[in-house]
Amino acid sequence: MRNTPKIVGFLVVLAAAGLFAQQEVVLKISEGMPMIPLALPEFVVRGASPAAQAAAQEIRQVLMEDVKYTRIFQLLPGEYYSYIRPLDPDRILFKDWDSIQARLLLTGEVREDGGRIVFDGKIYDVKSERFIVGKRYQAERNGLRLVAHKMADELLKLHGEKPIFTTRICFVSNRDGNDEIYMMDYDGANPTRVTFNKIKDYMPAWSPDQRTIAFTSYRGVTAGLYLRNIYEGTETAVATSGTNFSAAFSPDGRKLAFCSSMTEQGNADIFVMDLATRKSRRVTYNAATETAPSWSPTGREIAFTTDRLGAGSPQIYIMDAEGSNVRKASFGGNYHDAPAWAPTGERIAFVSRVDNTFDIYVLNLRTNQISKLTENNVRNESPSWSPDGRHLVFASNLSGSIQVYTVDYDGANLRRLTDRGENKLPNWTN
Amino acid sequence: MKKAVIYALAAILVLSFAVACKKKPAPVPPPPPQTQEQPPVEKVEPPVVQEPQLTEEEIFLQKSLEQINSEKPLETIYFDYDRAAIRTDALATLDANASWLKKFRTAKVLIEGHCDERGTEEYNLALGEKRAKATQDYLLSLGIAPDRIKIISYGKSQPIDPGHNEMAWQKNRRAQFLVIEK
Numbered sequence: 001m002r003n004t005p006k007i008v009g010f011l012v013v014l015a016a017a018g019l020f021a022q023q024e025v026v027l028k029i030s031e032g033m034p035m036i037p038l039a040l041p042e043f044v045v046r047g048a049s050p051a052a053q054a055a056a057q058e059i060r061q062v063l064m065e066d067v068k069y070t071r072i073f074q075l076l077p078g079e080y081y082s083y084i085r086p087l088d089p090d091r092i093l094f095k096d097w098d099s100i101q102a103r104l105l106l107t108g109e110v111r112e113d114g115g116r117i118v119f120d121g122k123i124y125d126v127k128s129e130r131f132i133v134g135k136r137y138q139a140e141r142n143g144l145r146l147v148a149h150k151m152a153d154e155l156l157k158l159h160g161e162k163p164i165f166t167t168r169i170c171f172v173s174n175r176d177g178n179d180e181i182y183m184m185d186y187d188g189a190n191p192t193r194v195t196f197n198k199i200k201d202y203m204p205a206w207s208p209d210q211r212t213i214a215f216t217s218y219r220g221v222t223a224g225l226y227l228r229n230i231y232e233g234t235e236t237a238v239a240t241s242g243t244n245f246s247a248a249f250s251p252d253g254r255k256l257a258f259c260s261s262m263t264e265q266g267n268a269d270i271f272v273m274d275l276a277t278r279k280s281r282r283v284t285y286n287a288a289t290e291t292a293p294s295w296s297p298t299g300r301e302i303a304f305t306t307d308r309l310g311a312g313s314p315q316i317y318i319m320d321a322e323g324s325n326v327r328k329a330s331f332g333g334n335y336h337d338a339p340a341w342a343p344t345g346e347r348i349a350f351v352s353r354v355d356n357t358f359d360i361y362v363l364n365l366r367t368n369q370i371s372k373l374t375e376n377n378v379r380n381e382s383p384s385w386s387p388d389g390r391h392l393v394f395a396s397n398l399s400g401s402i403q404v405y406t407v408d409y410d411g412a413n414l415r416r417l418t419d420r421g422e423n424k425l426p427n428w429t430n
Numbered sequence: 431m432k433k434a435v436i437y438a439l440a441a442i443l444v445l446s447f448a449v450a451c452k453k454k455p456a457p458v459p460p461p462p463p464q465t466q467e468q469p470p471v472e473k474v475e476p477p478v479v480q481e482p483q484l485t486e487e488e489i490f491l492q493k494s495l496e497q498i499n500s501e502k503p504l505e506t507i508y509f510d511y512d513r514a515a516i517r518t519d520a521l522a523t524l525d526a527n528a529s530w531l532k533k534f535r536t537a538k539v540l541i542e543g544h545c546d547e548r549g550t551e552e553y554n555l556a557l558g559e560k561r562a563k564a565t566q567d568y569l570l571s572l573g574i575a576p577d578r579i580k581i582i583s584y585g586k587s588q589p590i591d592p593g594h595n596e597m598a599w600q601k602n603r604r605a606q607f608l609v610i611e612k
Contacts (some may be wrong), residue, residue, distance in 0.1 A: 179587065202587065203551065221540045221580050221610055243559050243583045246552050259556070265581060266563020268556040289556040305552065312512035314553050337550040351550050360548070381550055425551060 014060070035074035036103050038067060038155075039126075041075070041087045043108035043119075055117040055320055056110040056153040059148045062352030063106075065187065066152035066165050071390070071408065073155060076102055089122075094129040102126050106155070114384065121151045123158065132158060145189055162387040169384075169393050169428050170194065170204040170213050171404055175421030181215055183230070186428075188404075188417030194230050205427050206248045213340055214238065214247035214256060225258055238273060239280065246292050249319075250299045251343070257283075257293035257302055257321075272321065283323030288307060289314070294341045294348070295321070303329065303339040303348055310334075314362075316350055322333070329363065332370075338382055343429055347409065349373070360394055373411045384428045393417075490534050495609055503530055504539065504607035507565065508600060512549070514560035516568050524565070527607065528572040538611035541565050543583045544590075546599035551585060558583030565605040580610070 029096055038062065043056040067073050085094035089107050097105050105124040110117060122134040133154055139146045148165065148383060148395030170183040176193065181204045184191040194213060195201045202216040202223070212229045224240035225247055238244070239395035245268075249256055259268045270290050272281040284290040288308035295302055302321050307314045316330035316339045330336040335353035342349065348363045358379040362371050373392065374380040380396040386406075391413075393406045403417045404426045417423075490498070504527045507520035521564070531537060543562030545554040562581035570576055591598035 096493070200584075200587065218584075221582060223582055243555065245555050259552070261559055266559050266566070268559060289553070289560070291552040291556050292550075307553075311514070314550075335549075337553050353549070356548060358548075379547070 027235035035072060036159075037076055037101050038073040038102070039076045039081075039097055039105045040064060040067065041081055043110050044087070044089050046109060049112040051141075052112040052117060055112075055119070055144050056108065057120055058144045059110065059151075060108065062145050062148035063108075063152055067155065067393075069187070070152075070156065070414070071413070072159055072161070074118060075103070076100060092124060092129075094124070094126050097124075097126045104132075104155075104158075106151070106251075108151075112369045113138070114337060115158035117144065117147075119147050119151075121154070123154065127226075144361075145185070149185070150400075156388065161390075164386045164388050164391070167387055167428065168206075168210060169404070169417070169426050170206055171395075171418070171423050171426040172202060172204065173418070173421050173423045175423070181213060181228075182423075183213075185416065186406075188415075191418070194228065203245050203247065203425050207249045208253045208429065214249065214258070216245045216247070225260075227256075238278075239271070243268070246413060248293050248295055250295050251297055252299055255299070255321075257295065259264065259291045260292070269322075270302070272302075283319070283321070285323075293339050294339045296341050297343050297345045303341050305337045305339065316348065321334060328364075340383045340385055342385045342389040342393070342409075343387055347389070349383040349385065349392055351383065360392065360407075371411070373407055373409075374414075375411075382425050384426055387429050391428075393426040393428045395426055455519045458522035458611045474549045486536060491536070491612060493612070495612060498612060503609070505536070506606040509561055509603040509605070511546070511599070511603065514543075514557060514564050516564050521568075524568050525572070528569055528574055531569065531574050531578065534612070536612060538578045538580070539611055540577060540608040540610045541581045542588075542608060543581065544588060544604050544606065545586045546601055546602040547586050547594070548587065548599065550587065551587075554593050555583050561603075561605050 002184065043060050044300045045056050046051050064075060066112060067075055080100040083100055085093060087107060087108055103126055105126055107122050110118040116138050119137045123132045124130065127134050135151060135154060137150060140149050149165035152165040156163050157261055164186055167186055168183045169186060170181060172179050175181045178198055179202060181194040181201045182191055183194055191330050200218040204213045204215040206213060211231055212227050214225060214227050214230050217226050219229065222240055223243040223245065225238040225244035226235055227238055228235045239260055239340045244258055244260045246259040256273045256275055258271055260271050261268050266301060267287060268289050268291050269282055269286065270284045270293050275356045286306065286308055288306050290304055290306045292305040293302045300321055301317050301318055303316060305314045306317055309315060313329060313334040314337045316336045317326055319326040321375050329348065333352050333354060336350050338351045341350045346364060346366050348365060350361055350363065351358050357377050359375060360373040360380045360382055360383045362373055376398050378397050380394055383394045384390050385392055391406050391408050393404060395402050396405050402422045402424045403416055404423045405414060405416050407414045505523045507523050510517060541562040543558030545558050562583055566579045566581050569579055589602040591601040
């Protein structure tokens, strides 16, 4: 595995140089629509540099993986490229690309400059024969994956989606002997340890800007809640009385919902802290267990779990963020937990127990229909959505030990991301 | 005058010598065999400070917390699946734990609530806390001071038995005690 990639240097929007006119082209296609055929020909390598050659290979390979992952764009079959004249980046023959049914064309030029790799990526709309967007990235050898991810994010932005490829997943792993917090790229690459405290750390949750992780840490005789800014290395305590867990940042990053027994030992209730004033407010008042808060994309509502209708039978409810207007959201079955409200608003993923197997389901809030995402007779847990609401990360003991997987919103495209030690409690966004 | 004294002294000396030679002293009888009288054996011992008989409490206070906990003075109790109620078979154990706490009046304990691997992380964390609380409540009802018992939940994250069957699960659904102050 590689070190944390660092994009060294800068990116230049070529349009800013006045070479091309930046145009507002947004391709919006809803789910279930056919995928957009994308041509991603071999990159052009400038200068006889083996490093640039290798970089071109690596960037293109990662970019192809990213494109496949979207299921919005579809790569042209490899042999199609041989049907037309080879790519000349200075003179794009759009008719050629149109003839092999490419809708978008992504070209890349790679060169070495002072030991660093410079990548120029351009995206063209084939039908209208127009340049859409261009990016120039400069990176060290260990930043090439990030270059590819950034270019892939440009494709998602074109489509009006939130970029996901440069986002990261945080999780708990015992790979180094003790439960500590780690993070990794969306595809499992670059696993990086975040906490080094040799005590049990648990239930990490990203801030929306993915710079801060809220997590539970067993220190002394309490399970406290802490915020760690991973790039500044600072840590602040949020709640250190009672057991505090299940943290979730509001979508605007200003509030933190979490569970705590600070006011009533033995009884978890939901609290919301204003991160600017550091004042916490209890929002559920119930002798039953209330856990697992998850914010709606607007930040106005919170989905959570409670067993107020019967101990041992948790159900998912929704309330206004201040605690009022509580209503039940899950029906059927006697064990629903770990709601994760999709950032796109229409869905809540959750875990349901049926006959002692735990699977992940998605409740469509518009249609009230429930679909089952995992079906493998094991324990699948802790779902968390990608920022674009098209993918989910979760933990499963499918392989025998608990590992982190991703799956698409419709149950397709199951991938395993981890293999060292046990890996659980993944969080992509809240 | 001086001479006279010297002569006188010399005369005395000669006379006394003559007397001494004239008197042949009788042979001295051998001294009676001495009955060698042994001195009484005197035992020399540094004075011993009599150690006081340590009370159980004093012995307890001498130990480190690690020692105390390694002796597991307080027994673990077990729970039913998805339940936090104290089972009747746990009452005797808790009564014994309460007597221990009454005996060692300074000790403070942490009750850790644990769960088996079934159930979600969040729900188990809450359930573990409920189990610890139920255990604490029972001990409080027996007259233990509330400030001597703290509780915490580990959910399902610290199983005793890593197995995936009812035998393992039963061992993992527990409330266990840790002495944190003596």
